Amino acid sequence: MAVRGFITAFRNIDTDHDDVISHEDLRNYARDNNMPEAFVNRWITLFDPEKTGSFTYEHFCEVIGLNKKNPQSPGPIAIKELLDYKCTLTQKQKMDVSKFIDTEYKVEDSGGSIQQLLLYMDKQHGPRWRSRVILDEHNIPAVDAVDKQVYAFSPDGGQHKYLIWKQKEKRSGGCCACFV
Numbered sequence: 059m060a061v062r063g064f065i066t067a068f069r070n071i072d073t074d075h076d077d078v079i080s081h082e083d084l085r086n087y088a089r090d091n092n093m094p095e096a097f098v099n100r101w102i103t104l105f106d107p108e109k110t111g112s113f114t115y116e117h118f119c120e121v122i123g124l125n126k127k128n129p130q131s132p133g134p135i136a137i138k139e140l141l142d143y144k145c146t147l148t149q150k151q152k153m154d155v156s157k158f159i160d161t162e163y164k165v166e167d168s169g170g171s172i173q174q175l176l177l178y179m180d181k182q183h184g185p186r187w188r189s190r191v192i193l194d195e196h197n198i199p200a201v202d203a204v205d206k207q208v209y210a211f212s213p214d215g216g217q218h219k220y221l222i223w224k225q226k227e228k229r230s231g232g233c234c235a236c237f238v
Contacts, residue, residue, distance in 0.1 A: 203224060
């Protein structure tokens, strides 16, 4: 049964709408809808394993995974901490990166967030911002950056490491705009 189906069933079983289902509520629902006793037993096993006689909507949501905090398994904690490894950007550029990381960066989508950062930097500081993943913060690769301005950082406490820079414009050296 999909999550939505469980919620609909809860609402149908909880006829007095007090966000509490008792074992009696389950039996009445099963009887009125010609459902087997196994339905009642399954719900009691799932949502009231201690056999207290009832369970709340809040507990029901925890069991089916709707609450973000699951007491049985809290899961990994996402860290959103900006670490600097090397920065030769202007103060304004660095502040803009920091502001973007604080407000827009999504730990669960690191690569996509960096692409959004580059678009943001293109708008704020002109086009041609580039990025690359770095594996070792002590061995940052050289890039063809305007005024050698680069920023090596980790937006998530060291889990992912990136180098961003503004790429130099490559011109062919022609005499007019046609040769750019």
